[in-house]
Amino acid sequence: MKVIATPAHAAHAPSGELEGGRFVPAYEVPARVDLILGALEAHSFAAPEAPSAFGEAPLLKVHGAAYLRFLEDAFPAWRAKFGDDHPSAFPSTLLGRHLRAMKPRDIDALLGYYTFDIATPLHAGTYGAARAAADSALTAARHLHEGAPAAFALCRPPGHHAAQDLYGGYCYLNNTAIAAQWLTDQGRRVAILDIDGHHGNGTQTIFYERADVLTVSLHGDPRDTYPFFLGYADETGAGAGEGFNLNPPLATGSRLDAYREALNAAIARIEAFGPDTLVVALGVDTFAEDPISPLALIEADYPRLGAEISRLKRPTLFVMEGGYALHAVGNLTANVLLGFSQASS
């Protein structure tokens, strides 16, 4: 399987995030990529290939131009306002209910205009790393389009919580959606299966009113789990997209038996959609020992996830999303890919 990765992710190195009203060590850290690369090497995957630069055009098919400019300029503006001893940009005000979506000039407020949480840090290197991650997803997508049966984009920062003009959940550019859109633009029929433990709210929102891309997300019950405000079973799409979004319900704490029921429903819906290409938003924060996981899968379950996905028998692009149990993230990720490859051959 082709693996696309780049050291450029390391420029995004959050020192911490806000949790429970306190500044705690960040969960989404550069070591995640190194650990996954180490596991891939140990399992004899081919050496990773660096991404090519695709420029802004494929990003603009998914994200707004003003949003991209904001991401690029936010940290310099933050630094200009607060100085060097404020290394993490976080908003102090969010655009909540009963307020007007007026775009503020103040950088502190502008962060709150473009995000939906206060736990996603923006740093000096964030935009460059996010661009490199999107390029990784696009490069892997191009391999698929050129005939590779499977490819893995080791993206960091992740992307599935980011919508057209919204960041959050450690995500800035939606790598999965950008790759899916690019493949669609090449004339392919794409289904997205999101197996990160959190709802892929950004991906859902981006394609919500479209029938040409199917979005399916398996995740912990949003009543208990981030992102809380989207990801319910009655979100089935809107307008032309009605019927083209699926969130099979999964109880908090689910193990493999319950998980596979939801996965089977997802696979049946994807089969009925009849895609020629599958994009998997691959998060491994479904792991019982993950520090922010709502689900309870164990290590032995991960090859089975890959094997189940291979039943669809489609060219498959895996795009890395979450997974924060540092002692296991490498093996869990490699095991999904191995399970897929072994069942495919």
Ligand code: SP5
């Ligand atoms: C890509 C991805 O997996 N993003 C996840 C973002 C979750 N952000 C909120 C984290 C809050 C963690 N609080 C849970 C505490 C349980 N000990």
Ligand code: ZN
């Ligand atoms: Zn997640």
